[in-house]
Amino acid sequence: MKSSLIIPAYNEEEALPSVIEEYMDKVDEIIVVDDGSSDKTYEIAKTYDVEVYKHAINKGKVATLRTGVANASGEVIIFTDADCTYPAEYVHQFVSELEKGADLVLGSRFLNGINNMPILNMIGNRFFSLLAAYISCISISDGQTGYRAFKKEHFDKLDVSAVSLEYETKMTVRAAKLGYKIVEVPIEYRERVGTSKLRPIRDGFKMFRGLMSVAYNETSLIAKTIMMPSVFFIIFGAYFGIISLYEKVMFSVLEHGYYPLLAVFFIFIAMQLLSIGLIMDYLTKKLDRIEDNIRKS
Numbered sequence: 001m002k003s004s005l006i007i008p009a010y011n012e013e014e015a016l017p018s019v020i021e022e023y024m025d026k027v028d029e030i031i032v033v034d035d036g037s038s039d040k041t042y043e044i045a046k047t048y049d050v051e052v053y054k055h056a057i058n059k060g061k062v063a064t065l066r067t068g069v070a071n072a073s074g075e076v077i078i079f080t081d082a083d084c085t086y087p088a089e090y091v092h093q094f095v096s097e098l099e100k101g102a103d104l105v106l107g108s109r110f111l112n113g114i115n116n117m118p119i120l121n122m123i124g125n126r127f128f129s130l131l132a133a134y135i136s137c138i139s140i141s142d143g144q145t146g147y148r149a150f151k152k153e154h155f156d157k158l159d160v161s162a163v164s165l166e167y168e169t170k171m172t173v174r175a176a177k178l179g180y181k182i183v184e185v186p187i188e189y190r191e192r193v194g195t196s197k198l199r200p201i202r203d204g205f206k207m208f209r210g211l212m213s214v215a216y217n218e219t220s221l222i223a224k225t226i227m228m229p230s231v232f233f234i235i236f237g238a239y240f241g242i243i244s245l246y247e248k249v250m251f252s253v254l255e256h257g258y259y260p261l262l263a264v265f266f267i268f269i270a271m272q273l274l275s276i277g278l279i280m281d282y283l284t285k286k287l288d289r290i291e292d293n294i295r296k297s
């Protein structure tokens with residue numbers, strides 16, 4: 001199978017040469033897309049025997065990947081980053097998994113223990129992987145990885161709507177929902193060369209918003225109906241809790257002695273509703289999958 005490697009690059013002049021050199025003899029085609037860099041990324045890419053495209057202005061990673069795929073001629077598309085974090089040695093394994101029948105291959109940074117990810121990114125990644133696993137009902141260790149491969153014919157379906165870093169996770173969830181075979185390959189994750197483009201709080205928030213909207217759409221109606229009132233109970237609980245705390249701290253005595261009790265009561269009800277909702281949702285999804293399997297067999 002002919003393979004096309006897409007390298008999205010935004011101000012990556014420091015790392016890009018080693019990335020191109022490392023992958024050069026491992027894929028059939030390399031496509032570098034310069035995302036309106038203000039440094040020498042484009043000029044450096046042009047000195048290699050690879051295809052280079054350029055955005056006149058910075059359009060973000062997702063648009064950059066799309067430009068790459070649109071210009072790729074391989075049957076297999078591989079995404080990697082231009083920052084030296086993803087070693088090229090796994091490319092053959094990715095392609096061979098696709099040849100054996102996988103639809104989406106993910107380079108998992110959490111399966112072999114060699115991980116140079118900053119701690120804040122690590123926490124965010126674990127959280128979003130759990131959320132993705134909950135939404136898609138399959139166990140994925142690293143739904144966000146930028147190192148992934150799939151057959152080009154599947155790109156129309158895998159190209160989810162997203163503007164930022166939620167793209168990869170949403171793509172993973174979409175693949176799971178479509179019943180695609182997802183295979184994870186354990187990879188080493190190296191320390192980044194050059195400065196990070198990631199802004200953990202801003203990007204983390206965008207990603208959270210994107211995934212919450214997916215989670216909301218994917219949660220069954222019955223579960224939503226059960227869980228919704230818990231929002232009000234949490235607000236009531238927090239209100240009585242904060243007033244109690246305020247009275248205790250400011251005046252050392254509780255003017256409303258029964259408020260702490262109300263706070264605990266409301267939070268307790270909220271927790272009960274949330275747990276029942278989650279269980280209902282899990283059971284609904286499980287039943288849907290059983291039904292799907294029966295229909296397919």
Ligand SMILES: Nc1nc2c(ncn2[C@@H]2O[C@H](COP(=O)(O)OP(=O)(O)OP(=O)(O)O)[C@@H](O)[C@H]2O)c(=O)[nH]1
Binds near residue numbers: 010035061085
């Ligand atoms: N963040 C970001 N990355 C872009 C953009 N356009 C292209 N890219 C490329 O997308 C890839 C991923 O960006 P990174 O900054 O490495 O983000 P990350 O991998 O999530 O985080 P770190 O590796 O920890 O910095 C890199 O190859 C970037 O050069 C853009 O507008 N913003």
Ligand SMILES: [Mg+2]
Binds near residue numbers: 081083085192
């Ligand atoms: Mg990176």
